[in-house]
Amino acid sequence: MFSNLIFRNSRRSRKENGLFFGSMVISIMAFYLILSLSSQDVMSFLKKMESDGVNRLMTLIPIFYAMTLVILFFLIFFACKYQFERRRHEFGVYLMHGMRRSKLFGMLLTEDLISSGLALLIGLPSAVVMAEIISLITAKSVGMGIVDHQFSLSGSAIIWTLVGFLGIKLLALLILSGRISRQEIGTLLAQPVNHPKKQLPKAVYAIVALIGLLMLGMAYYMGNKVGGAWATPAKMALALGLGLIGTLFLFFGMRAFIALLVKANKGNKKLHVYTFRQIQENVIYKSSSMAISSLLILAALCCFGAGLSISITNKMYSDHVMDYTFSRFADDHYDVEITDDSTKLLTLVESKLQENGLADQFSDIFEIRLGNVRTTEDFENAYDMSAFTDAIASTGTKTSEDILNNLRYQGFPTLISLSSYNHLLEMAGETPITLQQDEAAIYIDPSFTTADEAELMNEILLTRPKTTLAGETLYLTSEVQTQKLCTDRIVTYSFALIVPDEVFLYQTQGDYFTYVNAVLSDEAKDGNSLMSVFTQVNEQLNATGLQYESYLQNMGRNLFFKVASSYITIYLAIVFLVVANTIMGVQFLMSQQKTGRRCQTLIRLGATYETLCQSAGKQIRWFMGLPVVVAAASSMFGIRALLIGLDASSGMSSNNLLLLVAALMMVLLCIVEFVYIIVVKRASDKYLLKLMDIKREE
């Protein structure tokens, strides 16, 4: 009989509290998804190429796991608490009839195990399917053929999911049943009541809310100002602290504004005063958990925004021109004839490719010539561009300081021959530059400059500043050039001069070196994903003994960064969002139950079921909406601040990206909130229907 009771109770709990059961399933999925990251297609592929990065990420997984554990503990705890609150009276009856507390605990544990088992039965397979879908989508979106996809089932992920999930459930159950067992039977049997909280004068709340708003404003300002929150860790801590306390203050003081809404009852709407008093009460009792939910949603939105912008901005295929770079040094163990004379490298590479039947794989093979000034012995002051730097300094902006920091020690610049650089520009589909014999163009690797800096330099370059290179006059002209010179990511020049070929040969005295760049032909790329073409060509090139650097490595790095950071940020975003919403939903339902008697009074006074549901719906929308709206408003500034912080160096100030990210974020937020509000509303309607059946108490 006892086991029947357990089964029946367990089934009833699942039926009555779908929100709780749903949150268990979500927790299981969250655990599995983070733990199975290492067995994702893209990750196992990247292990071959970017093992360092992948390994470092994998060492971080336990930290994310622990974090998820803590966050989901709160989720489970709140959901469990709600469940227990609903059943207080029932527990009281059991104890009243002589059930021992240990037996009650055993019963609850068994009930819980049954529900957990079912949640695992649903959650784990769904998580595996979800992980597969994510794996497939990422594999597809980065260009790996579907052929490469392998079904993966991570045993360790399953075990740790079980351990984590059951662990937090047991802990939550222990704490809650401990609380129940400490209560007197009489308290358990009595209807739970909300004891009124002592209230301070209204003005105090209004002032606190205004201070909160002010603090939030300051935090936003610091986050969005260059040199603000991102300048030093201390400033960042201050901005975060202001934001955190500001949000708490705002929610604490919000009751003052809700009180105004209570009074604003135009047209004597049905239950307007009651509805807003209920909302006000929730805001009073739950101000800190509303603030925490709001902060969690903000964190979710920022994570989601960051993850999205990372995955949107890192376009891997469009921003590269060359696919391969051959350099002059080869590994010793290859028994091939290598020339020391770098000028002959191009010929060597071409003949090697020809010999190995690889010539048709490449559509273009060309060299980039670079060299140092050899016409003077004064290596430190071979180049003087004070006219240019003075002009920049005279603008007196923060940007000018950054530029000057970079240009300060450029007395001995590398030279690039104009014809080879123009070839590069043509390949990139840009207009070649033209230079007179006494003109030069500035080259800076994209990683050393920002859009703002380039813009400022371009303005100055319009004035053709006069400089001298080893005594010869050179006028700086054209725009700042930033094309990558070769595929090797290590090769970056913080400053170089592009000079006409004659000047180049004269200044280098013919002592220069080359990078031989190659572009894959369309035939080679035809019909295959870029990734598999590279893998194939690499294998063939390995046989030739040529030393090369392919774009694949670079791509692997990018890919790793993109996948890892967007996966984790979006994952965290969803976990935060789910937790925040579940906490709010459960809190609302709990307080609704505590104030159930009020609804019964309203029914006696002639409130219909529909009227009560409408009022409850409004309360839910406000209770869940307030944290969401505050978080959404904060996130607009938060995302901007994040983009400013993360992309300060790349100079991305694109408002379009911000808009796109914001729009996607809002769509996600609306969908999630809509789903949650519906779920909570349903639970509330069900509860109200139960109340409609009123009884006179003796």
Place this chain on the structure above:
Amino acid sequence: METILNIENLTKVYGTVPNQTQALNGISFQVMEGEFLGIMGSSGSGKSTLLNCMATVIEPTSGKIQIDGKDLQKMKGAELAKYRGQKMGYLFQNFELLDNLTARENILLPVSLHGMSEKEGQSRLEELAKYLEITEVLDKFPDKMSGGQRQRVAAARALILNPKIVLADEPTGALDSKNARSLMEKLTGLNTNEQTTILMVTHDTAAASFCKRILFISDGVIFHELRRGDESRQDFYERILNVMAQLGGGRSNVL
């Protein structure tokens, strides 16, 4: 005088065969406009079932309840809700004020529920508050009021829509004797001056002595009826006590 409430041969059976309990066994009575009727009886006599039937909390097994000539059993949904608020005012034993609403907001709840104009509601509120001596607590929350004030606020809420009948369910049950007396005096005043029809279920002989007529229920039937003529309240009280003693329980049943 017009009949406000007409109860005809009302029965209520709980449970199914063979475990049936006959809570009401063919009760019939009428309540006239302006009457102050008390219903007394020991525990299990059926008075709660009777009140619940009238308050539309439970449905009778057979018989008829007519209010203002309309059959209660035929009312559904919106009409029923309208009956609960507009035709009938309900005074609870435990006041049942919403503790997060001020007295004024509590009293105006039925106004907002049943679409009475706010202006009309306000003037009625002021009139009632003045009479029930709760004007100074109108903007206070229930936890800042005394028990007597709370019940008077609850009374104002039950009366705000000028219902045809007020059903009072042990209204003095949670009050001390002084507050109970004061409430009963106010209710009697309303009944005398405003012709408010009141039907009160009570155990309290002192409270019952304020009624004009009392029905005694035992085992689901009306066992006795007392009418207060020109006699003093004290004399009426004595007569009620006598009937209660005859009911079999003596004083222990009364309290």
